[in-house]
């Protein structure tokens with residue numbers, strides 16, 4: 001990509017641009033009470049939304065948690081049937097079946113659907129009726145962290161978008177919902193379901209999860225195979241990632257480089273582009289293609305439909321890696337008195 005591109009900035013909304021009274025006047029069903037669902041329900045309530053029900057599977061292990069937090073827990077269908085706003089806070093692979101079995105048959109005409117990730121709408125796993133408002137409110141953070149920041153009077157950025165505005169009120173309602181999560185304290189950026197979803201899948205595969213994990217492991221194993229002590233390799237290739245990425249997060253990459261040694265900085269300029277060379281950029285093109293043409297989501301759903309054997313097998317292999325054993329051993333040593 002040309003570094004001279006100057007794309008137009010996204011519209012940004014702050015708390016003052018959002019009318020909290022809109023969401024306060026609605027009955028909200030939060031379906032799912034995991035990482036996002038619990039945070040959405042608690043933040044909405046603390047922002048003055050008084051009419052909230054939680055929808056869960058019968059016998060769900062999280063039902064007790066929702067009840068302990070003071071919410072009425074119903075089935076997803078029952079909660080949906082009573083609600084003006086249905087927040088779908090269930091893992092993405094489960095949206096299709098949840099939609100066809102429980103939400104679509106029960107959702108009221110003119111109600112609003114809120115998603116925290118655009119995947120199921122972007123790839124047609126959920127195809128909402130034309131009378132429904134369909135809104136994205138995707139806070140940029142892990143659920144419990146969003147909650148902690150909210151309680152501290154802070155917030156996280158939110159990607160927001162309207163896929164379908166059946167009532168003419170979807171935009172204002174979505175902003176009101178995002179502000180009730182606390183995101184107006186930081187910034188609510190308006191985008192589309194497709195941009196959020198495609199860039200999210202690409203980013204987590206290429207950088208955040210797939211890329212970072214493989215880069216760390218490949219470099220760690222290279223040092224170990226060359227005869228260096230695994231503990232030393234662990235510090236250099238894993239432990240210090242947090243130190244440097246924290247600096248990058250606080251100051252940007254250039255600001256972080258101003259704080260590291262000249263040796264580290266000079267080496268970075270020489271070596272970074274060799275490790276992330278043409279082959280890596282070609283792989284990124286392939287990944288983006290598979291995200292956009294839906295083949296990644298088709299593969300995800302095909303695995304899910306037969307009980308996720310590929311996901312589970314790969315998860316087991318990851319746990320067996322040497323780097324995990326070295327990290328666990330150092331963790332035990334650190335915990336000793």
Ligand SMILES: NC(=O)c1ccc[n+]([C@@H]2O[C@H](COP(=O)([O-])OP(=O)(O)OC[C@H]3O[C@@H](n4cnc5c(N)ncnc54)[C@H](OP(=O)(O)O)[C@@H]3O)[C@@H](O)[C@H]2O)c1
Pocket residue numbers: 031032033034035036037055056057059060061062076088089090091092094098116117138139141142143
């Ligand atoms: N994790 C994050 O911080 C994060 C960040 C941004 C966006 N998101 C998005 O937020 C959404 C929710 O993800 P999450 O990570 O919060 O999920 P999660 O932690 O895995 O929680 C899922 C919740 O949904 C419930 N559930 C699963 N299937 C259900 C069904 N058929 N009917 C009713 N409830 C059901 C689960 O209950 P059981 O315990 O009974 O299975 C659990 O309470 C996803 O769209 C995700 O992409 C997540």
